[in-house]
Amino acid sequence: MNSGDTAWVLISAALVLFMTPGLALFYGGMVRAKNLLAMLMQNFFSMGLVSVLWAVVGFSLAFGPDRGRGFIGDLDLVGLRHLSHGIPGFATLTVPALAFVAYQMMFAVITPALITGATADRLRFGGYAVFLGLWLVLVYAPVAHWVFSPAGWLARRGALDFAGGTVVHINAGIAALAVVVVIGRRRGWPGEAMAPHSLPLTLLGTGILWFGWFGFNAGSALAANGIAAQALINTQLAAAAGMLGWLILERIESGHATTLGAASGAVAGLVAITPCAGYVGGLSPVIIGLVAGSVCVLAVRLKFRFRFDDALDVVGVHLVGGILGSLMVGLFAAKSVNPAGADGLFAGGGVHLLREQAIAVGATLGFSFIVSLVLAVLVDRTIGLRVSPEVEAEGLDTTLHAETAYAFGSTGRLG
């Protein structure tokens, strides 16, 4: 045990938890006012349901003793039992097992919450709740096991994912696409104007996400050491460069540098640096951020070409940014930065790491898309995932939650 390491991981757990309300505001500002509470609720609800599921079964499936050739953990740690023996594969851990459990819990909370941006304005709450629980157990836990558990098959092959490029961003991004395929477009999209109702909320949410991301990435060192410092500076530089990349392209293309562009570019940079954070050094994070920001600004237009209503660009930012970041590990990773990592192409390691990264990306894409699609169809056919046209027109806040986000003026209000 190391008290400095323990303090940092505990604080990081709190930082990562804070990202989910940040995400709620980031998304909430982008929806129309009539659907704001529904969006906030979907994100907050993940803090409720997923935290409990994680303690009951999720952690054990992800980090319990391996069963099935690195595909999934067993039920040995169900209910957080048997943790006094330590966590399999984490013998050198210098923090209490429960600190690790809590830290990983926050990752499990925010990952499925990311999906809600794509499905904004049209998801039934009950259907969402069931999908959320099923997805956590059947998609998140296995993929976390593959990559984050040393016994996982991708980890054993040598794929690197410092803080969740595959497990979090590709996983949620491709699942978002699967659910959108099942529930279809919003009525009126893309013809009807569905502009963000409050970009100040979105920018506040971006600030909270950025702040929490230091816990997400630097906390993934699981120690208060040089790797954590490297991950922290990389996180800052990639977010900054991501913002610059997005704004430069946007300004050239449309003549305006927008606040939503600044927020989106920063998030794209943060997403892309996530898998790289503890493995790259020097000015690599600046290049990674610039690439992510300038590619994602183009990627958010794919939905108009292919006509899928990814309402708040989870695919364009998280999926594309996650793929870019996971592949760029194979280019920029260097053992001189982190001896526990590997040498990528530019560090003289050849294409070996890049190939392993591509396999990890492909495996996550395929597994998550198929299982998410099946789960979404299942929930849609049984309890229903999509609201009625009347509810969609009226807005989700008053119909699903019997509340209104903004109570300006007194006309027609109680009291």
Next chain:
Amino acid sequence: MKLVVAIVKPFKLDDVKAALKGRGIPGITVSEVQGFGRQRGHTEVYRGAEYNVDFVPKIRIEILAEDADVDAVIDAITDAARTGKIGDGKVWTLPVDDVVRIRTGERGPDAL
């Protein structure tokens, strides 16, 4: 009696209010409204997607005035609200049959 209705640019409200007060007008009612005239709207861009915003925010001012004061009220509003650019707004008047002050029951010009 007449009801004077004016649509003006929101940032001109303070100037109009000061001009009316300067001419001894006892009260005005204002509301935030949206609409379009010759000014039309504008285009907003969110993540590269363009949205046409047809309705421009304006302030609607309503003033009850005696017939003799109407021209002075109109002059005060037009002088104060004019920028010379498109979208300055309009002023119009309507005849008013009766006015009642709710507190006292006074009617007609006495209620103004």
